Amino acid sequence: MQMIRESKVKTRKPRRCWGCCRVFPAGTEMHVNVTVDQGEAASYYTCATCQEIYAHIWDKFDDGLDEGWTLDEMSYTHEGKTPEEYLQALEDMSDADER
């Protein structure tokens, strides 16, 4: 799978986040990645929260992102929590590293 474009958009239709699988209404700012796989273009939307989570843990994803990757990661340590709570925990952890 080849990534050809990444950008930030305001959605015109409700879109499901590739990371947390929540559906966000039209007019939400989301990241979109356009990829080409065997000649077929596809778009993947990521919500602002998952985008920030990704910035913390991108090095876990050498092979790209599977659908629901945020939920997969949360299932180890934050089962049943929201992505926002998970992001907060990641930010607290990186604050602690800097001390």
Ligand SMILES: [Zn+2]
């Ligand atoms: Zn998300």
